[in-house]
Amino acid sequence: xxxxxxxxxxxxxxxxxxxxxxxxxxxxxxxxxxxxxxxxxxxxxxxxxxxxxxxxxxxxxxxxxxxxxxxxxxxxxxxxxxxxxxxxxxxxxxxxxxxxxxxxxxxxxxxxxxxxxxxxxxxxxxxxxxxxxxxxxxxxxxxxxxxxxxxxxxxxxxxxxxxxxxxxxxxxxxxxxxxxxxxxxxxxxxxxxxxxxxxxxxxxxxxxxxxxxxxxxxxxxxxxxxxxxxxxxxxxxxxxxxxxxxxxxxxxxxxxxxxxxxxxxxxxxxxxxxxxxxxxxxxxxxxxxxxxxxxxxxxxxxx
Amino acid sequence: xxxxxxxxxxxxxxxxxxxxxxxxxxxxxxxxxxxxxxxxxxxxxxxxxxxxxxxxxxxxxxxxxxxxxxxxxxxxxxxxxxxxxxxxxxxxxxxxx
Numbered sequence: 264x265x266x267x268x269x270x271x272x273x274x275x276x277x278x279x280x281x282x283x284x285x286x287x288x289x290x291x292x293x294x295x296x297x298x299x300x301x302x303x304x305x306x307x308x309x310x311x312x313x314x315x316x317x318x319x320x321x322x323x324x325x326x327x328x329x330x331x332x333x334x335x336x337x338x339x340x341x342x343x344x345x346x347x348x349x350x351x352x353x354x355x356x357x358x359x360x361x362x363x364x365x366x367x368x369x370x371x372x373x374x375x376x377x378x379x380x381x382x383x384x385x386x387x388x389x390x391x392x393x394x395x396x397x398x399x400x401x402x403x404x405x406x407x408x409x410x411x412x413x414x415x416x417x418x419x420x421x422x423x424x425x426x427x428x429x430x431x432x433x434x435x436x437x438x439x440x441x442x443x444x445x446x447x448x449x450x451x452x453x454x455x456x457x458x459x460x461x462x463x464x465x466x467x468x469x470x471x472x473x474x475x476x477x478x479x480x481x482x483x484x485x486x487x488x489x490x491x492x493x494x495x496x497x498x499x500x501x502x503x504x505x506x507x508x509x510x511x512x513x514x515x516x517x518x519x520x521x522x523x524x525x526x527x528x529x530x531x532x533x534x535x536x537x538x539x540x541x542x543x544x545x546x547x548x549x550x551x552x553x554x555x556x557x558x559x560x561x562x563x564x565x566x
Numbered sequence: 567x568x569x570x571x572x573x574x575x576x577x578x579x580x581x582x583x584x585x586x587x588x589x590x591x592x593x594x595x596x597x598x599x600x601x602x603x604x605x606x607x608x609x610x611x612x613x614x615x616x617x618x619x620x621x622x623x624x625x626x627x628x629x630x631x632x633x634x635x636x637x638x639x640x641x642x643x644x645x646x647x648x649x650x651x652x653x654x655x656x657x658x659x660x661x662x663x
Contacts, residue, residue: 321613321632322613323613356615357615357629357631358629384651384652385615385652388617388629388651388652389617389628389629426651426654431654432651432652432653432654433654469655470655471591471655472653472654472655527590528590528591529590529591529592529612529614530591530614530653531590531591531612531613531614532613532614534613
């Protein structure tokens, strides 16, 4: 089993192209063409959107409102309306009230049953999350942590960007870990778990801060579950990894790309020719097949 | 007053002042030594915002967008480590004599 996981781990570190469905069943991840996915409207569908960075105005994308709106158009044009949409943080670029207003307005344009968010560090760095929590914290506990159930799947939204309360960006903190342990204790090991948070829980590239320092403590709490899917944003590119029954997926931004780990002097906005920008932005659809609980993940580029 | 003279004077003051440039998610120089009473000016040379905060809380810049500057006058001798609240890999030190 360990060797199988290792092989999958190596295979799945590759960059994902558009229209590839990753299917997870019993912890083994495989990819196949979208047309063969055989998903039905009766399956449970939801969408992840991330890193809208409303307020960003530099060369890498002078109009992130336009690209966010294109992403929302894509979601609203899906053949099956998603039950819910998760936004995994950095709604805004510099957490200005007007940026939050615009972001909230954009999310209202989504044709979906419910929208859940977690903050990115850009949403909270200047006021320790007060403005974000006042606007988007409804229904959450602690500093914006939340859990809920939908169609037999248990969701946990974690906050790992509040530097003052947790000891630094990329930290969950002891209080949140205690809350998570209590929350997961009520779930059976056969319940599919979806964890969504801004910064990757696994060490993607610590040199650029692409890591959650106490992420392993959360993952050890998740180990007993048969199917765990961890969705995050922050690094503006799609990466996948499998570790036992846990699959990790980082998401595209709708605003601008960032360089692959270690390929630039720093993780700043990656400038690409304007006509190529949309090939670096995207949204993610996640489907749970009702018949056998298989999970399919589709990352679609905007262009 | 000759406005050009004023401009030149401003330029000289800026050129001589203690300065830290932020580029590629690094503070340059990482450690800067100044005399008490001197003002240090940080300039963000990245397209990403940064937000400086002293480890002891004695100064903080708020969000510093690309090309924006932040200045702080250090009155008391000591060592002032600081970091970027957005990017945990970024840290620097101001030593005041």
